[in-house]
Amino acid sequence: MCKPIGIDVHLSQAIEIDGAPMARRLGLEVAEFRRLMEQGRIAVLCERGTGEHAGLYRVSFYHGAKRARVVVNGNGEPVSHAG
Numbered sequence: 815m816c817k818p819i820g821i822d823v824h825l826s827q828a829i830e831i832d833g834a835p836m837a838r839r840l841g842l843e844v845a846e847f848r849r850l851m852e853q854g855r856i857a858v859l860c861e862r863g864t865g866e867h868a869g870l871y872r873v874s875f876y877h878g879a880k881r882a883r884v885v886v887n888g889n890g891e892p893v894s895h896a897g
Contacts, residue, residue: 839882
């Protein structure tokens with residue numbers, strides 16, 4: 815049997831990200847991006863960094879076959895863009 819791995823989850827933490835760059839990367843106008851987000855037609859995946867990446871978050875937005883990804887700090891400020 816494998817030793818359990820503890821996972822610290824902070825569900826109450828919210829990070830705000832500027833959607834305009836993500837909209838452009840998905841080929842959308844900002845208003846359309848917001849509308850699609852509200853309708854749940856853009857999927858979002860947020861991954862929390864560990865170890866040397868602790869305090870960073872990789873956020874991916876998916877619409878159709880397109881993906882926009884950004885790495886941000888805990889204040890939602892971009893650290894890097896990754897496709």
